[in-house]
Amino acid sequence: xxxxxxxxxxxxxxxxxxxxxxxxxxxxxxxxxxxxxxxxxxxxxxxxxxxxxxxxxxxxxxxxxxxxxxxxxxxxxxxxxxxxxxxxxxxxxxxxxxxxxxxxxxxxxxxxxxxxxxxxxxxxxxxxxxxxxxxxxxxxxxxxxxxxxxxxxxxxxxxxxxxxxxxxxxxxxxxxxxxxxxxxxxxxxxxxxxxxxxxxxxxxxxxxxxxxxxxxxxxxxxxxxxxxxxxxxxxxxxxxxxxxxxxxxxxxxxxxxxxxxxxxxxxxxxxx
Amino acid sequence: xxxxxxxxxxxxxxxxxxxxxxxxxxxxxxxxxxxxxxxxxxxxxxxxxxxxxxxxxxxxxxxxxxxxxxxxxxxxxxxxxxxxxxxxxxxxxxxxxxxxxxxxxxxxxxxxxxxxxxxxxxxxxxxxxxxxxxxxxxxxxxxxxxxxxxxxxxxxxxxxxxxxxxxxxxxxxxxxxxxxxxxxxxxxxxxxxxxxxxxxxxxxxxxxxxxxxxxxxxxxxxxxxxxxxxxxxxxxxxxxxxxxxxxxxxxxxxxxxxxxxxxxxxxxxxxxxxxxxxxxxxxxxxxx
Numbered sequence: 001x002x003x004x005x006x007x008x009x010x011x012x013x014x015x016x017x018x019x020x021x022x023x024x025x026x027x028x029x030x031x032x033x034x035x036x037x038x039x040x041x042x043x044x045x046x047x048x049x050x051x052x053x054x055x056x057x058x059x060x061x062x063x064x065x066x067x068x069x070x071x072x073x074x075x076x077x078x079x080x081x082x083x084x085x086x087x088x089x090x091x092x093x094x095x096x097x098x099x100x101x102x103x104x105x106x107x108x109x110x111x112x113x114x115x116x117x118x119x120x121x122x123x124x125x126x127x128x129x130x131x132x133x134x135x136x137x138x139x140x141x142x143x144x145x146x147x148x149x150x151x152x153x154x155x156x157x158x159x160x161x162x163x164x165x166x167x168x169x170x171x172x173x174x175x176x177x178x179x180x181x182x183x184x185x186x187x188x189x190x191x192x193x194x195x196x197x198x199x200x201x202x203x204x205x206x207x208x209x210x211x212x213x214x215x216x217x218x219x220x221x222x223x224x225x226x227x228x229x230x231x232x233x234x235x236x237x238x239x240x241x242x243x244x245x246x247x248x249x250x251x252x253x254x255x256x257x258x259x260x261x262x263x264x265x266x267x268x269x270x271x272x
Numbered sequence: 273x274x275x276x277x278x279x280x281x282x283x284x285x286x287x288x289x290x291x292x293x294x295x296x297x298x299x300x301x302x303x304x305x306x307x308x309x310x311x312x313x314x315x316x317x318x319x320x321x322x323x324x325x326x327x328x329x330x331x332x333x334x335x336x337x338x339x340x341x342x343x344x345x346x347x348x349x350x351x352x353x354x355x356x357x358x359x360x361x362x363x364x365x366x367x368x369x370x371x372x373x374x375x376x377x378x379x380x381x382x383x384x385x386x387x388x389x390x391x392x393x394x395x396x397x398x399x400x401x402x403x404x405x406x407x408x409x410x411x412x413x414x415x416x417x418x419x420x421x422x423x424x425x426x427x428x429x430x431x432x433x434x435x436x437x438x439x440x441x442x443x444x445x446x447x448x449x450x451x452x453x454x455x456x457x458x459x460x461x462x463x464x465x466x467x468x469x470x471x472x473x474x475x476x477x478x479x480x481x482x483x484x485x486x487x488x489x490x491x492x493x494x495x496x497x498x499x500x501x502x503x504x505x506x507x508x509x510x511x512x513x514x515x516x517x518x519x520x521x522x523x524x525x526x527x528x529x530x531x532x533x534x535x536x537x538x539x540x541x542x543x544x545x546x547x548x549x550x551x552x553x554x555x556x557x558x559x560x
Contacts, residue, residue: 092364092465094463095364096463101463101464101470135463136476162462168480190433190461191432191433193403193433194365194405198365200371205405205434206437207406207436
């Protein structure tokens with residue numbers, strides 16, 4: 001039976017509401033910098049994020065906390081403090097500079113984020129890190145090396161935003177990932193070639209479900225957790241309940257049912 | 273493995289080299305972009321018809337595949353006769369290929385009508401549909417194609433990753449050609465725009481996609497690969513199970529070493545791209 005967990009995209013503290021801290025599935029780095037309107041290059045920004053993560057880790061302990069490194073688009077950086085070295089003007093902001101691609105293109109900035117996380121991991125043994133938009137093993141190798149250089153104590157995993165990541169999953173497993181989290185919003189966009197405004201966008205499309213099944217089959221070869229995160233609707237849970245999903249990490253609890261404009265595609269799926 | 277030619281309006285009068293087994297792809301949108309007119313314009317319809325007639329005649333009895341138009345919205349917006357000016361901030365992920373065609377069917381029916389009319393004369397002229405998401409898209413296309421009286425072969429492009437899971441259905445629907453569109457597929461699978469750092473058709477995951485498609489098809493239908501290909505991709509296609517590689521006219525010298533003096537229209541593609549880009553920029557500046 002899968003757990004329903006919460007995606008944290010802001011500095012949200014719910015006092016002594018114990019269940020809130022037991023249900024944290026993922027902290028989205030970009031959500032925190034957007035709320036501060038300061039990029040990770042700013043000392044004050046890193047300090048606030050660090051204190052927040054430490055607080056969440058302490059309250060959630062012994063449960064683990066996963067922090068996803070920043071995945072931010074150029075237009076989201078406009079007007080933000082500390083983005084002088086970032087690529088902001090992008091014709092197609094959905095592609096190119098996403099997740100670790102932006103991080104590895106500007107490693108001194110990325111290192112500030114990883115250093116901050118490593119410092120947290122020294123006092124919070126339950127903090128782990130997730131890397132978004134990893135295209136290939138070369139990128140993950142670089143990320144792992146940077147973690148090691150900062151003496152990070154926790155575990156690491158990858159988000160699946162792209163089909164390229166799926167088709168290299170066995171290689172990623174051999175590199176020691178402990179968590180695979182499908183970002184259902186990004187994965188749908190790139191697999192269907194449709195952004196969220198398109199009538200073709202549908203997180204429950206048979207092809208999306210088929211690829212999740214495929215991921216599950218590969219994941220079952222290793223003892224790692226498999227999660228789905230993002231704008232999860234009830235129908236997606238229904239369609240994936242037969243798959244070995246560990247956690248649904250939701251932006252909205254309870255899930256909001258999304259009316260898909262194009263309706264349900266006919267069930268002609270024939271398997272990957 | 274066979275080599276087919278890709279054309280984007282190059283007005284060739286003879287087969288450039290005997291190594292080419294036919295025309296794997298005529299990209300319909302480039303005929304419009306060259307003329308700067310949309311399919312709605314009568315003069316554009318006449319041009320498409322005469323171009324296809326010329327190419328089908330030149331290559332007879334070899335196969336010639338016409339791909340229905342696959343524009344981004346911003347490319348259509350700057351053409352004379354654009355029926356709907358659609359604004360999409362991320363047009364790469366928008367109403368492209370048959371998505372647009374199936375939304376505004378009256379224009380699609382005109383395009384299908386041109387090809388169907390020619391198919392009565394040219395038994396070697398076939399049609400292929402781009403930007404198909406799933407079997408439902410193809411079914412809708414085939415329904416319209418049938419009504420237009422087309423009797424030759426039809427095929428489907430695999431460029432949206434989701435289409436991989438519908439190969440059995442495509443074969444059940446009678447396709448005679450499955451062509452992987454490597455340009456868009458690479459962008460969607462890697463999340464990288466063509467020409468940007470990290471864009472790599474030789475990526476292991478891209479090869480895995482091709483291999484999975486070949487294994488599923490299992491030689492029941494020829495599998496082709498198209499795109500602005502490099503030698504490394506072409507060199508690896510056969511071992512991945514690909515039957516045909518479609519080399520664009522402008523790449524014939526670089527990839528197949530066909531002498532440049534035999535390729536007088538090598539700049540046509542570049543010129544059209546430049547023209548469209550200028551029109552889009554002019555449009556953004558309010559000049560048109």
